[in-house]
Amino acid sequence: MQGGMLAEIVEAVPLRLWFAFGTLFLGLLFGWVTRVTARRFLQRIGIPAAVEGTAFERTARSVGTSTVDILAAIAGYFVFGIAVFAAVAVAEIEYVAQFWNAVAGFLPQLFVAIVVLIAGILLGDKVELLVSERFRGVKIPQIDVLPLIAKYSIFYLAALIALGQVGVATAALIVLLGAYVFALVFLGGLAFRHLLSAGAVGTYLLLNQPYTIGDEIRVGDVQGIVQEMDLFVTHVEIDGEEYVFPNSKVFAEGFVRIRG
Structure with a gap:
C-alpha cells in the first residue's frame, strides 16, 4: 500500500521537477568540491602568508574564519548559484524563471565585483604595512599619513572597478576618479611639501655625493x-x-x- 502511494507521488511530480532537484543536488555537490579545491589552491599559492597581518585577515580571524575560507566560500556559492538558475530554468516555473533569468546575467558581474573588493582591501592593507615599514625612520610629522593615503587609494580604485562591474555608469566613475586624483595631488602637495623638498634634496645629494x-x-x-x-x-x-x-x-x- 505504501509502495503504491509512493509510486503515485513520484508519478504526480513532473519529470522536469525531478531534473530540477537533481540539478540542485549536483550544484550543491560541485559547490562543495569547488570550495574545498579553491581553499587548497589558495593555500598552495601562498595566500595565507601574503595576507598575514592585514586588517581584513585579523577581522576574519576574530569571527572564526580567514581570508582563504571567505574566498573559497564565495567560489562555492557562485557555483551553487549557477545551479539554482539552471534548476529554475529546467523546472520551467514561469514567473520565477523570468525573475531568475533576469538575475542570472548579473551574477558573474557581482561575483567579480566582490572578489575585486576583497582583493582591493587585502592589497590596500598590505601596502599600508609596507609603506609604514619603509618610512618608519623618517622623522617628518606628515609621513604617518602616507600609509593611509596609499591604502585608501587602492580601496578607492577597487571600489570603482567593482561598481563598474555591477553596471554603474563609466563616465561617472571617470569623473570621480579625476576628482580624487586632483584632490590627492593638490592636498598632498600642501601636506607633504617638506617631504617633497626632502626628496628633491635627496636626489641632489645622491647625484653629487658630497658625502x-x-x-x-x-x-x-x-x-x-x-x-x-x-x-x-x-x-x-x-x-x-x-x-x-x-x-x-x-x-x-x-x-x-x-x-x-
Missing part, C-alpha cells in the same frame, strides 16, 4: 658616521645611537665632513 656611506659628518650638534642614505633621509651613527636626518634638514642647516 657617502662611511664618511664622518657633523650636522648641527651631531657628529657621527654615515650608515645609510636614500632619497629622503640620512642615517648617522654615534656611540651606538642612530640619528635619522631628513635630507632637507641636512641641506638647510649644512653639514661638515670630517676628514680622517
Whole structure:
C-alpha cells in the first residue's frame, strides 16, 4: 500500500521537477568540491602568508574564519548559484524563471565585483604595512599619513572597478576618479611639501655625493658616521645611537665632513 502511494507521488511530480532537484543536488555537490579545491589552491599559492597581518585577515580571524575560507566560500556559492538558475530554468516555473533569468546575467558581474573588493582591501592593507615599514625612520610629522593615503587609494580604485562591474555608469566613475586624483595631488602637495623638498634634496645629494656611506659628518650638534642614505633621509651613527636626518634638514642647516 505504501509502495503504491509512493509510486503515485513520484508519478504526480513532473519529470522536469525531478531534473530540477537533481540539478540542485549536483550544484550543491560541485559547490562543495569547488570550495574545498579553491581553499587548497589558495593555500598552495601562498595566500595565507601574503595576507598575514592585514586588517581584513585579523577581522576574519576574530569571527572564526580567514581570508582563504571567505574566498573559497564565495567560489562555492557562485557555483551553487549557477545551479539554482539552471534548476529554475529546467523546472520551467514561469514567473520565477523570468525573475531568475533576469538575475542570472548579473551574477558573474557581482561575483567579480566582490572578489575585486576583497582583493582591493587585502592589497590596500598590505601596502599600508609596507609603506609604514619603509618610512618608519623618517622623522617628518606628515609621513604617518602616507600609509593611509596609499591604502585608501587602492580601496578607492577597487571600489570603482567593482561598481563598474555591477553596471554603474563609466563616465561617472571617470569623473570621480579625476576628482580624487586632483584632490590627492593638490592636498598632498600642501601636506607633504617638506617631504617633497626632502626628496628633491635627496636626489641632489645622491647625484653629487658630497658625502657617502662611511664618511664622518657633523650636522648641527651631531657628529657621527654615515650608515645609510636614500632619497629622503640620512642615517648617522654615534656611540651606538642612530640619528635619522631628513635630507632637507641636512641641506638647510649644512653639514661638515670630517676628514680622517
